[in-house]
Amino acid sequence: MSRFDVEAARFDFPTLHQKVKGKDLVYLDSAATAHKPKLVIETMRRFYQMDNANVHRGVHELSERATLSYEGARRDIQRYLNAASHREIVFTRGTTEAINLVSNAWGRANLHEGDEILLTWMEHHSNIVPWQLIAEATGAVIKVAPIHDDGSLDMEAFEALLGPRTRMVAVAHVSNALGTVNPVRRIIELAHAHGALVLVDGAQGVPHMRVDVQALGADFYALSGHKLYGPTGIGVLYGRLALLEAMPPWQGGGDMIRVVTFEKTEYAPPPARFEAGTPNISGAIGLGAAVRYLNTLDFDAVHAHELDVLRYGTALLEQIPGVRIVGTAEGKVGVISFLVEGVHPHDLGTALDMEGVAVRTGHHCAQPVMQRMAVFATTRASLGLYNTREDMDRLADALRKSIEVFR
């Protein structure tokens, strides 16, 4: 008997309980964005209804309350990730902005002609393009570690690509297109042995596993609130304090300074140094609520439940003639990417929607991995903690029905 009561948890997510095209919604697109528990929605509503004020500036009651809630959320996230200090938690718009922050602020100060940035073939565009931009600006070079046919990282090749010029290794914790879980602890050990820093793109990591940034030894860890059952427009860059302290700002404006004169401006210490302008206050507070919600669940049990649904769904899909699963690495989580012989993924996605089943189709912002797997697009069913075996039955039934229509 699981210690996770999925039916009870489903009641916490109001969006799930609706009909789409006349059928009960089956939401299988949590890797794109997850639904929000009532606690998040209620916390944000209450903020706007009762407190709404800017942070850090006002002396009035509402501003003090807003600041307390905003900084309280930072501490909630610090505890959730087991960061050593709340000053290591920088609020950003999401994973994309967190990676751009590091590539700009750290990259401009530390990368020189011929320095190497090591990526993998399974990266999301947001962990590729920011590095290309900074490589172009600094003369650094991008290296790419290959992957095996099942979608797992080729660790031998990865290790061989580490060298005396490697300055940064930027790697997904979990691939959004394939579900592969990378051995990030080992990657960090190897990179550190070569004197390189590691940025982990945790956008798909934190939704599926508890992450302890200190145990992991990551230098930077990026995540998006909206994939972690929090609101959109908010994310986190965790960075080791000594690194953040040594980094120049990348955006200038209010709240990131100590003293401004026209001759010289002194910057605030982190995290304020990297939070120029009015931040996404309600978003941060909502994300704080999301991690508090997750803290009420037994995460090991949630993980076991998700794995059960993933395995059950995979077995069902494998029985359907013409279906091929793309990404079969051992230990994968959260995602079933697949192709159906003779049916374009977009047509399939539309047909599944007619059955009330929401999936994502396309290249999943990971065109290189699509090229590597020799496909141009896939249909992706991705799981949240609220999905069930029944959802997988509905997916398989809808898939069979759609395939009949197309044949």
Ligand code: PMP
């Ligand atoms: N990395 C990975 C692995 C992702 O799945 C995503 C979102 N699809 C991102 C980065 C970018 O996240 P965001 O769009 O929230 O910034």
